[in-house]
Amino acid sequence: MPPWLSQAEIDDLCAPLTQYAAQLRFIRGLGLTVRTKPNGAPLLMRAHFEEVMTPAKKSKHTKCQPNSAGLRLAYAKG
Structure with a gap:
């Protein structure tokens, strides 16, 4: 399997x-980096496409939350 699509x-x-220019615009619109072959056809690397x-795998980390109790305590002393 070649390294490009x-x-x-x-x-x-x-x-x-079907037109190469339209395909290039569409692929770039997907957020992919695409190069152009000498004949004008799009050249898209397989590894970048798959990435x-x-x-993305979801991480099991919880979203960061402010420590509201600590914040209240800090302002209560001052």
């Missing part, structure tokens, strides 16, 4: 767009 894979991703398009 094949033209068939890019065509499938960008369907129904951006695969949902």
Whole structure:
């Protein structure tokens, strides 16, 4: 498997767009970094595509919360 997406894979991703310029705009709109081949076709690296398009694993860390009790205590002393 090559390190870049094949033209068939890019065509499938960008369907129904067939013009290379339209495909480039669409891929960039997805937030992907895309290069241009000498013939104008988009060149998209497979590793970057999978990194951006695969949902990130959720961390089990809880969202940071302010210590309201400590804040009240700090202002009560002053």
